[in-house]
Amino acid sequence: MTEHTQKLIVVTGASTGLGASTARELARRGFHVLAGVRRDSDADAVRSTGVEPVILDITRPEQVEALAARVADDPRELHALVNNAGIQVNGPVEALPMSQWRWVFEVNLFGHVAVTRALLPALLRSRGRVINISSIGGRVAMATYGAYAGAKFALEAVSDSLRREVAPLGVQVVVVEPGGVRTEMATRGIATANELAALMTPEQDERYGDLVRATNALMASGTASGLTADAAALVVAKAATTRRPRTRYTVGRDAALIIRLARMLSDRTLDRIVTANLRRHYPRATTA
Known part of the structure; x- marks a missing residue:
């Protein structure tokens, strides 16, 4: 405990699920x-010994800047940033609105880049590390x-590039790739997918409706x-704490298995395996 007492770690997306558990x-x-949270009610829920909530929406520049100022004003060194x-x-692809495409990239990519850029000066001073939570x-x-x-x-690509840029400067970059994890994000993802599916045109529903329902069922099962x-x-x-961390960590046997198969098999063979696994989740006998 005493080794880390005077060190900071920032965890984004810490209201619930993996982020909250990681903060604790x-x-x-x-x-x-x-612990980055978006609402005061979330702050009250996550606050505990050693966990200080900060209001942070990673898509809002002023809140990212406020976080960087909070870190800069703290006498303790920043050990790590966990982009969660x-x-x-x-x-x-055909049916998902472009506004949704842009929002997914804004949160899941550009927001992480913004926070990383803002905190890199502190991480360079401390020779700390960046932990990017990716996915299978x-x-x-x-x-x-x-x-x-x-x-x-x-x-993943940004992580590779950043790792090669800052490794000579003493900063480590690590990617964590979870498979199925029982979190609220997965549950919300299924609900959002169903809401978006309801907006498809009749032609799109005929082409993709059963696929969406099967994919949601598979996601629910995996979660x-x-x-x-x-x-x-x-x-x-x-x-975050291993002295010489690997560049990538998988989380769960499903993630490790899928990555191993992807390395060993051709694209077409992997397609057949994925399709066969999905087929049993279709709501009716069709396999379109």
């Missing part, structure tokens, strides 16, 4: 955690996951059988 776990290990905030919005969707893109996976693929947020947070904490 890092505080338990002796860090002072600045995110949303899940799924839909077929950042390595394999399932049907209807175009926007979400696209942003996560991009986050229900996934790790708890507390178990997943242990992996994030390991990435």
Whole structure:
């Protein structure tokens, strides 16, 4: 505990789920955690010993600047930034409105870049690290996951580029890739996908309706059988505290298996496996 008592860690998206669990776990290990939340009610829920909530919407420049000022004014060094905030919005490429595409990238990519840029001066001074919470969707893109996976693929690329830029300066960059985790984000993602599916044209519904319903059923099944947020947070904490962290950590056996298959198999073979797995979730006998 005493080793980390005088160090800060910032965790974005800490209102619930993986972010809240990570904030609590890092505080338990002796860090002072600045936990980014969007509402005062969320702040009251997450506040605890070692966890200080800060109002932070990563898409609002003034709040990102306020966070950077809070860190700069603190005499404790910044040990790590955990970029965890995110949303899940799924839909077929043809049917998902462009406004949703832009919003997914704004939250899941550009917001992380904004926070990272704002805190890099402090991390460079402390020779700290950046932990980017990606997803198995950042390595394999399932049907209807175009926007979400696209942003996560991009986050993985930015992480690689940043790692190569700042490694000579003493800053480490780590990517964490969760599979199924039992969080509110997954539940909200399914609800959002259903709402967006209801807006499809009749022609789009005929083409993609069963696919969307099957994908949602598969997501619900994977989430229900996934790790708890507390178990997943242990992996994030390991990435934040291990002296020589790996560049990537998977979270859950499903994530490790899918990444292994993606490395071993051709695209077409992986397509057949994914399709076969999805087929049993279709609401009727069609496999369109």
